[in-house]
Protein backbone atom coordinates (compact mmCIF):
# COMPACT_ATOMS: atom_id res chain seq x y z
CA UNK A 756 0.00 0.00 0.00
CA UNK A 757 3.01 2.24 0.20
CA UNK A 758 3.16 2.89 -3.51
CA UNK A 759 -0.49 3.99 -4.06
CA UNK A 760 -0.34 6.21 -0.98
CA UNK A 761 2.78 7.88 -2.25
CA UNK A 762 1.17 8.31 -5.67
CA UNK A 763 -1.84 9.87 -3.98
CA UNK A 764 0.28 12.37 -2.14
CA UNK A 765 2.08 13.28 -5.33
CA UNK A 766 -1.23 13.86 -7.09
CA UNK A 767 -2.48 16.07 -4.28
CA UNK A 768 0.70 18.08 -4.21
CA UNK A 769 0.48 18.69 -7.90
CA UNK A 770 -3.23 19.27 -8.13
CA UNK A 771 -3.87 21.58 -5.19
CA UNK A 772 -1.31 24.29 -5.83
CA UNK A 773 -2.15 24.30 -9.51
CA UNK A 774 -5.87 24.90 -8.95
CA UNK A 775 -5.12 27.54 -6.33
CA UNK A 776 -2.79 29.34 -8.72
CA UNK A 777 -5.35 29.11 -11.54
CA UNK A 778 -8.11 30.56 -9.33
CA UNK A 779 -5.87 33.34 -8.07
CA UNK A 780 -4.74 34.20 -11.58
CA UNK A 781 -8.26 34.43 -13.00
CA UNK A 782 -9.47 36.46 -9.99
CA UNK A 783 -6.58 38.87 -10.38
CA UNK A 784 -7.18 39.23 -14.11
CA UNK A 785 -10.85 40.06 -13.53
CA UNK A 786 -10.11 42.74 -10.98
CA UNK A 787 -6.95 44.18 -12.49
CA UNK A 788 -7.62 46.20 -15.58
CA UNK A 789 -9.95 49.17 -15.04
CA UNK A 790 -10.49 49.33 -18.81
CA UNK A 791 -12.26 45.97 -18.63
CA UNK A 792 -14.61 47.31 -15.98
CA UNK A 793 -15.33 50.44 -17.99
CA UNK A 794 -15.90 48.42 -21.16
CA UNK A 795 -18.35 46.11 -19.44
CA UNK A 796 -20.18 49.04 -17.80
CA UNK A 797 -20.56 50.65 -21.23
CA UNK A 798 -21.73 47.37 -22.77
CA UNK A 799 -24.39 46.99 -20.08
CA UNK A 800 -25.53 50.58 -20.56
CA UNK A 801 -25.79 50.18 -24.34
CA UNK A 802 -27.62 46.89 -23.83
CA UNK A 803 -30.09 48.55 -21.51
CA UNK A 804 -30.86 51.16 -24.19
CA UNK A 805 -31.57 48.40 -26.72
CA UNK A 806 -33.67 46.56 -24.18
CA UNK A 807 -35.78 49.62 -23.41
CA UNK A 808 -36.31 50.34 -27.07
CA UNK A 809 -37.05 46.86 -28.39
CA UNK A 810 -37.91 44.53 -25.53
CA UNK A 811 -39.54 46.56 -22.80
CA UNK A 812 -42.85 47.06 -24.67
CA UNK A 813 -43.60 43.39 -23.99
CA UNK A 814 -41.15 42.26 -21.31
CA UNK A 815 -41.46 45.47 -19.27
CA UNK A 816 -38.79 48.01 -18.33
CA UNK A 817 -37.84 45.77 -15.39
CA UNK A 818 -37.82 42.68 -17.66
CA UNK A 819 -40.40 40.86 -15.57
CA UNK A 820 -42.92 40.48 -18.38
CA UNK A 821 -45.41 43.26 -17.68
CA UNK A 822 -44.84 45.70 -20.53
CA UNK A 823 -47.72 47.75 -21.93
CA UNK A 824 -48.21 45.34 -24.86
CA UNK A 825 -48.30 42.25 -22.59
CA UNK A 826 -52.05 42.29 -21.86
CA UNK A 827 -52.99 41.86 -25.52
CA UNK A 828 -50.67 38.90 -26.10
CA UNK A 829 -52.11 35.41 -25.78
CA UNK A 830 -48.76 34.03 -24.57
CA UNK A 831 -47.45 36.15 -21.72
CA UNK A 832 -43.92 37.51 -22.23
CA UNK A 833 -41.38 35.66 -20.13
CA UNK A 834 -39.78 37.10 -17.01
CA UNK A 835 -36.31 37.75 -18.41
CA UNK A 836 -34.75 38.33 -14.97
CA UNK A 837 -35.19 34.65 -14.10
CA UNK A 838 -33.64 33.04 -17.18
CA UNK A 839 -30.55 32.01 -15.23
CA UNK A 840 -32.54 30.65 -12.27
CA UNK A 841 -34.78 28.65 -14.60
CA UNK A 842 -31.70 27.27 -16.36
CA UNK A 843 -30.17 25.67 -13.25
CA UNK A 844 -28.09 28.70 -12.36
CA UNK A 845 -26.39 29.08 -15.74
CA UNK A 846 -27.05 32.08 -17.97
CA UNK A 847 -27.55 30.45 -21.41
CA UNK A 848 -25.49 32.95 -23.37
CA UNK A 849 -25.04 30.91 -26.57
CA UNK A 850 -28.70 29.90 -26.75
CA UNK A 851 -29.88 33.46 -26.28
CA UNK A 852 -27.37 34.76 -28.79
CA UNK A 853 -28.61 32.23 -31.33
CA UNK A 854 -32.15 33.32 -30.62
CA UNK A 855 -31.43 37.02 -30.96
CA UNK A 856 -29.42 36.69 -34.15
CA UNK A 857 -31.70 34.17 -35.83
CA UNK A 858 -32.69 35.02 -39.37
CA UNK A 859 -35.81 32.90 -39.38
CA UNK A 860 -38.19 31.44 -36.88
CA UNK A 861 -36.29 28.54 -35.37
CA UNK A 862 -37.90 25.83 -33.40
CA UNK A 863 -35.57 22.98 -32.71
CA UNK A 864 -34.92 20.74 -29.75
CA UNK A 865 -32.00 23.00 -28.84
CA UNK A 866 -34.15 26.13 -29.04
CA UNK A 867 -37.64 25.12 -28.03
CA UNK A 868 -38.58 28.52 -26.71
CA UNK A 869 -39.31 31.96 -28.06
CA UNK A 870 -38.45 31.37 -31.71
CA UNK A 871 -41.53 29.35 -32.40
CA UNK A 872 -43.90 31.89 -30.98
CA UNK A 873 -46.08 33.99 -33.21
CA UNK A 874 -45.76 36.77 -30.65
CA UNK A 875 -42.04 36.97 -30.02
CA UNK A 876 -40.45 38.85 -32.91
CA UNK A 877 -37.39 37.57 -34.73
CA UNK A 878 -34.57 40.00 -34.05
CA UNK A 879 -31.82 38.91 -36.46
CA UNK A 880 -33.11 40.75 -39.56
CA UNK A 881 -34.21 43.77 -37.54
CA UNK A 882 -30.80 44.34 -35.99
CA UNK A 883 -29.01 43.60 -39.27
CA UNK A 884 -31.06 46.34 -40.94
CA UNK A 885 -30.75 48.91 -38.16
CA UNK A 886 -27.03 48.32 -37.66
CA UNK A 887 -26.20 48.11 -41.35
CA UNK A 888 -24.65 44.65 -41.25
CA UNK A 889 -23.54 41.87 -38.96
CA UNK A 890 -20.63 43.48 -37.11
CA UNK A 891 -22.57 46.11 -35.21
CA UNK A 892 -25.62 43.87 -35.01
CA UNK A 893 -23.55 41.27 -33.18
CA UNK A 894 -22.12 43.94 -30.91
CA UNK A 895 -25.65 45.10 -30.14
CA UNK A 896 -26.70 41.56 -29.24
CA UNK A 897 -23.57 41.08 -27.10
CA UNK A 898 -24.40 44.29 -25.22
CA UNK A 899 -28.02 43.29 -24.86
CA UNK A 900 -26.96 39.95 -23.38
CA UNK A 901 -24.47 41.64 -21.04
CA UNK A 902 -27.36 43.79 -19.82
CA UNK A 903 -29.73 40.83 -19.47
CA UNK A 904 -27.10 38.88 -17.55
CA UNK A 905 -26.66 41.84 -15.20
CA UNK A 906 -30.39 41.77 -14.40
CA UNK A 907 -30.55 38.10 -13.35
CA UNK A 908 -31.98 37.52 -9.91
Ligand code: HEC
Pocket residue numbers: 806809810811812813814824828830831832833835838841851854855868869870871872873874875876878899
Ligand atom coordinates in the same frame (compact mmCIF):
# COMPACT_ATOMS: atom_id res chain seq x y z
C1 HEC B 1 -44.11 41.76 -29.16
C2 HEC B 1 -43.76 41.35 -27.82
C3 HEC B 1 -42.30 41.00 -27.53
C4 HEC B 1 -41.19 41.77 -27.74
C5 HEC B 1 -41.11 43.16 -28.32
C6 HEC B 1 -40.08 41.00 -27.24
N1 HEC B 1 -40.51 39.79 -26.75
FE1 HEC B 1 -39.38 38.32 -25.96
N2 HEC B 1 -41.00 37.17 -25.68
C7 HEC B 1 -42.29 37.55 -25.96
C8 HEC B 1 -43.21 36.48 -25.60
C9 HEC B 1 -44.71 36.51 -25.77
C10 HEC B 1 -42.41 35.45 -25.08
C11 HEC B 1 -42.89 34.12 -24.50
C12 HEC B 1 -43.33 33.20 -25.55
C13 HEC B 1 -42.18 32.65 -26.27
O1 HEC B 1 -41.22 32.21 -25.64
O2 HEC B 1 -42.26 32.66 -27.50
C14 HEC B 1 -41.04 35.91 -25.16
C15 HEC B 1 -39.93 35.16 -24.78
C16 HEC B 1 -38.63 35.63 -24.76
C17 HEC B 1 -37.49 34.86 -24.34
C18 HEC B 1 -37.50 33.43 -23.87
C19 HEC B 1 -37.25 33.43 -22.39
C20 HEC B 1 -37.27 32.06 -21.78
O3 HEC B 1 -36.62 31.93 -20.77
O4 HEC B 1 -37.92 31.16 -22.30
C21 HEC B 1 -36.40 35.66 -24.44
C22 HEC B 1 -34.96 35.34 -24.08
C23 HEC B 1 -36.86 36.93 -24.95
N3 HEC B 1 -38.22 36.87 -25.15
C24 HEC B 1 -36.05 38.00 -25.18
C25 HEC B 1 -36.46 39.18 -25.76
C26 HEC B 1 -35.56 40.28 -26.07
C27 HEC B 1 -34.09 40.31 -25.74
C28 HEC B 1 -36.32 41.22 -26.68
C29 HEC B 1 -35.85 42.53 -27.26
C30 HEC B 1 -34.82 42.46 -28.27
C31 HEC B 1 -37.69 40.73 -26.73
N4 HEC B 1 -37.73 39.49 -26.17
C32 HEC B 1 -38.75 41.42 -27.26
C33 HEC B 1 -42.70 38.73 -26.52
C34 HEC B 1 -41.87 39.76 -26.90
